[in-house]
């Protein structure tokens with residue numbers, strides 16, 4: 001008899017419906033990778049993994065209305081509307097109603113508004129399996145936005161409900177813990193439980209989720225160790241230490257089907273690890289497109305992603321500005337912190353023949369950059385996993401990374417350049433080293449081909465999540 005394993009993913013964003021950051025990639029790719037686990041891994045288990053998202057105003061989906069149900073808030077029923085769509089055959093539910101509908105974007109700049117919206121979403125999503133008459137085995141929440149579901153599940157369990165259901169909370173970014181929920185919890189008639197959390201954290205959604213989850217997973221093994229230290233633990237390190245037996249790290253993968261230089265329609269000239277020389281044509285095309293001097297031998301350095309202090313954008317700008325004796329070109333793509341955007345514009349003004357600051361979100365240009373640039377800078381101060389370095393390697397663009405979190409777990413000196421501390425000095429040494437290896441075409445090609453041939457697919461991570469679910473369910477039985 002095949003065993004059904006029913007898992008509900010709860011997330012704030014998922015591609016292609018809506019994506020702001022890396023969470024949107026993972027919440028879309030991982031549930032599908034789980035559904036597609038090969039028989040030799042899943043045995044006779046049938047994985048029915050489904051996804052639920054808030055129906056934000058910005059969500060793009062062709063969804064059909066499926067059900068309506070009430071959620072009690074301050075003694076009144078607030079209606080939740082459930083719509084359904086599919087993604088590669090996976091059922092995807094979109095919830096609207098209450099505070100979800102009134103806010104268009106995924107995240108607002110007002111923490112109180114987001115707290116209302118995601119609390120409503122988390123509690124509604126937890127009711128969904130009952131409404132669908134679907135026996136869920138695992139509730140899998142992601143980040144602070146949906147962590148309240150995990151806490152509410154613990155409360156249910158204490159009240160004798162939700163028996164046999166396990167909870168998993170994946171941490172994509174510990175510092176984002178959500179706003180204080182004291183009043184919101186009361187409005188849903190939920191208690192603030194006795195916990196061993198520090199006072200300041202006792203009613204924040206992410207800490208409550210960490211307190212309650214049967215398993216807490218960080219998106220890389222190194223980040224799981226780092227959050228036990230004062231440097232990365234954000235004040236929760238002692239508390240997390242006491243939850244150590246439920247903590248583990250599972251590295252993210254990338255969607256190697258869509259991120260494939262041999263088939264990516266967003267890049268002008270496709271290539272494989274057999275013929276990486278074709279990349280040169282992409283570089284020329286990019287130089288022409290961005291109006292940079294066309295020159296195949298000048299090393300092109302890139303940075304792609306959110307413009308955030310976390311990502312060390314300031315370090316990169318600072319170091320590049322001072323390397324004047326070696327030729328280089330620098331292409332930066334992303335948006336974010338206005339001060340960092342301004343600093344990038346300044347560098348472009350200072351080096352108009354070398355620097356292009358493309359301050360916007362552009363998925364197609366990002367792919368062209370990965371397929372054209374020679375090096376990708378990721379001097380992140382911390383990095384729970386990081387996806388850009390993996391995509392870059394698959395496209396033959398060698399990463400220069402700070403040895404932290406997922407960067408440490410995915411990049412080695414055989415496939416990139418790793419430096420020890422997030423300081424201008426350490427970054428400078430690594431960058432100068434990369435620039436000096438670059439002219440050695442044979443050596444560069446060897447690094448490049450090794451990077452392109454590395455397996456960054458979801459196959460292994462999905463397997464680890466599957467094994468985790470099984471272990472948890474055995475304990476629940």
Ligand code: GLC
Pocket residue numbers: 021022023026172173219252383384385386387406
């Ligand atoms: C967050 C983290 C990033 C990670 C992503 C997906 O954006 O900052 O490191 O790759 O989540 O897990």
